[in-house]
Amino acid sequence: MTLNRRAFLKTLALGSMALALPGCRSTPEAPASPNILFIMADDMGYGDPGCYNVESKVPTPHIDQLAKEGMRFTDAHAPASVCVPSRYGLLTGRYPFRMSRDPAGSLIAPERMTLASLLHNHGYRTGMVGKWHLGFDGGTSDRDFSKPMRGGPVDRGFDYYFGIPASLDIPPYYYIRNDHCVDPPTDNIGEHHSEGVTPIQGAFWRGGHIAPGFSHKEVLPEFAEKASQFLQDHHQSTPSRPFFLYLALAAPHTPWLPTEKYRGLSGAGDYGDYTAEVDASIGRVLQTLDDLDLRDRTLVIFTSDNGPVWYDQDVVRWHHDSAGGLRGMKGDAWEAGHRMPFIARWPDRIKAGSTSDEVICFTDMLATFAAIVGADLPRDAGEDSYSILPVLREQPYNKPLREATVFYSSRRFYAIRKGPWKLIQGRGSGGFSVPHDVEPEPGEPAGQLYNLQEDPDESDNLYAEYPKMVDDLTNLLQRYKSTGRSV
Numbered sequence: 001m002t003l004n005r006r007a008f009l010k011t012l013a014l015g016s017m018a019l020a021l022p023g024c025r026s027t028p029e030a031p032a033s034p035n036i037l038f039i040m041a042d043d044m045g046y047g048d049p050g051c052y053n054v055e056s057k058v059p060t061p062h063i064d065q066l067a068k069e070g071m072r073f074t075d076a077h078a079p080a081s082v083c084v085p086s087r088y089g090l091l092t093g094r095y096p097f098r099m100s101r102d103p104a105g106s107l108i109a110p111e112r113m114t115l116a117s118l119l120h121n122h123g124y125r126t127g128m129v130g131k132w133h134l135g136f137d138g139g140t141s142d143r144d145f146s147k148p149m150r151g152g153p154v155d156r157g158f159d160y161y162f163g164i165p166a167s168l169d170i171p172p173y174y175y176i177r178n179d180h181c182v183d184p185p186t187d188n189i190g191e192h193h194s195e196g197v198t199p200i201q202g203a204f205w206r207g208g209h210i211a212p213g214f215s216h217k218e219v220l221p222e223f224a225e226k227a228s229q230f231l232q233d234h235h236q237s238t239p240s241r242p243f244f245l246y247l248a249l250a251a252p253h254t255p256w257l258p259t260e261k262y263r264g265l266s267g268a269g270d271y272g273d274y275t276a277e278v279d280a281s282i283g284r285v286l287q288t289l290d291d292l293d294l295r296d297r298t299l300v301i302f303t304s305d306n307g308p309v310w311y312d313q314d315v316v317r318w319h320h321d322s323a324g325g326l327r328g329m330k331g332d333a334w335e336a337g338h339r340m341p342f343i344a345r346w347p348d349r350i351k352a353g354s355t356s357d358e359v360i361c362f363t364d365m366l367a368t369f370a371a372i373v374g375a376d377l378p379r380d381a382g383e384d385s386y387s388i389l390p391v392l393r394e395q396p397y398n399k400p401l402r403e404a405t406v407f408y409s410s411r412r413f414y415a416i417r418k419g420p421w422k423l424i425q426g427r428g429s430g431g432f433s434v435p436h437d438v439e440p441e442p443g444e445p446a447g448q449l450y451n452l453q454e455d456p457d458e459s460d461n462l463y464a465e466y467p468k469m470v471d472d473l474t475n476l477l478q479r480y481k482s483t484g485r486s487v
Contacts, residue, residue, distance in 0.1 A: 033122065033373050034346065035298040036244045037289070038115075038365070040090070041278055042083065042131060042167070042253035045308035047324020048275050049341050057267030057320035058275045062283030063343065066302055070345030071354045071392060077361050077417075078306050079384075081330060081337030081431055082410045083167060084133055086305040086362060087248070091115050091134070091156070093366030093377075093385030095406050097414075098484070104139045106151030113381035115366055116157025119244040122373040125234055127160040128153045129227045130248030132176075133167065140165040141172045141209065145184035154179050158246075162226045168216055169200075169254045171208025175222075185209035192255070194270075201309055202270060203255040217257040219250055220274075224281035228288040235292045242297075244369075247285065251278050254309065268320040271310070299346040299372070303362070307336045309432065327458045331410035331431030333424045333448075334458050338407045350392050359417065361405050364388050367487075383485035403486065404476055411436060416477045420453035423463075423473040449473075 047053035049060040051067035052074075079089035085096030088107055091114045092099075099107050108114060116126040137151035153161035162177050172185035189210040194202025205216060227247045234243045251274055258265075258273035262280065266272030282302065289295050307330040310322035328334030342360070344350055367385035370377050377385070384406075390397035404418040413430025416423050424430065425447050427438035440446050445463035449470055452458070463470055480486040 033242045037300045039247045039302045041304040044304035045322035053324045058272045060279040066343045073342040075359045076342030078338045081306045090362040093382030095384045106135045114157045124244045126158045126244045127230045128158045128246040130163045131250040145181040148179040169205040174211035183211040185211045224284045227285045268318040296347045303342040333409040333413040333415045333430035424448040
């Protein structure tokens with residue numbers, strides 16, 4: 001008989017399977033579902049954690065310890081190089097170019113399966129702490145804050161939510177608990193910048209409405225506290241249920257505001273100090289797991305949503321390469337925009353100190369979590385999601401796992417990666433790095449093609465030399481767009 005790819009990967013995840021007639025399967029009972037803690041930093045670069053960059057000027061002992069105790073991926077990717085689409089891809093298992101573009105509403109359709117709704121329907125208590133940035137019905141400002149905020153986390157599968165509506169440099173600034181604003185943003189705050197850096201670095205935020213008493217500097221410690229509190233409350237109230245906690249930190253995204261304890265701790269200025277505080281915040285949550293004796297029953301995943309805001313002059317000034325040798329930065333179609341640190345720890349299931357060079361994407365989490373709980377995804381969910389559970393468990397699987405992977409940049413440059421080949425449909429970075437966009441002269445290549453195995457720096461554009469590869473990747477990308485799925 002023939003199994004589709006998703007079904008095949010599920011058989012590997014659940015162990016040996018006896019196959020009878022088509023449609024009749026007998027499987028051994030799946031092991032008890034683990035707790036899942038998914039931690040996402042905001043704008044942390046591939047080269048910030050020491051386990052990815054031995055020359056990093058940022059102390060990250062807790063992230064490094066996770067890598068020692070779990071599996072470190074060297075070729076993991078966000079589906080976009082900026083915040084909103086990256087988070088959409090993570091929660092839905094779909095490439096973000098498929099999402100609704102209504103800026104005044106929730107970007108996840110009500111009927112769309114998410115990581116949270118999948119796990120909630122399989123007995124998990126689901127919680128989220130941190131930055132949502134995927135919209136609410138009616139927007140996040142100019143609304144009646146006494147009424148419920150619909151279309152947010154608690155309407156997309158989460159039992160509990162505490163966080164902020166968007167980035168810490170985008171007003172209005174206020175906290176949300178479940179589906180209600182904690183304190184309405186009735187005060188105002190002016191725009192703020194720092195000297196000696198670009199306008200979008202340092203202690204930068206836009207002016208606008210703010211809740212009375214809201215402090216940008218207190219948000220990171222508050223999120224660590226609320227995440228730890230969720231774990232404690234769950235352990236006391238429903239210890240027999242597994243939990244899923246999505247901790248979406250709003251740092252080290254601007255404004256870079258390390259608290260006094262962390263000032264001067266790194267060798268990379270306020271950004272490095274703030275990143276060190278992010279690591280310490282992660283360590284606090286992990287310590288809560290240990291204190292509650294939950295380590296062995298919990299799958300912990302750490303990553304970042306996109307690349308850093310770190311220019312060439314920052315590398316020269318601080319002798320710290322936040323991109324870890326990759327080309328570009330946040331927003332770019334180049335590797336530093338979307339190649340992310342990604343670490344998974346699951347005691348006695350994932351080999352400690354292991355690494356994987358498998359190309360994976362945030363969209364793969366939906367199929368992976370489905371495999372963990374022994375669920376089949378319906379046809380209208382996880383259209384771009386491949387289970388990476390065989391990789392985590394070091395079980396046999398078809399390699400490469402993904403046929404190809406798609407990304408896009410802040411200026412909507414599409415890129416597609418298949419094997420070592422990466423096609424970018426445009427010239428320039430497509431994002432924050434200069435040049436942003438280059439209009440080709442007559443006879444010049446219209447895009448960029450790189451062989452990342454031979455040219456990880458993306459410095460040798462082979463677009464004109466391999467027209468068939470350009471055509472093949474262009475056609476594959478178009479097929480993914482037109483058919484509505486890539487799995």
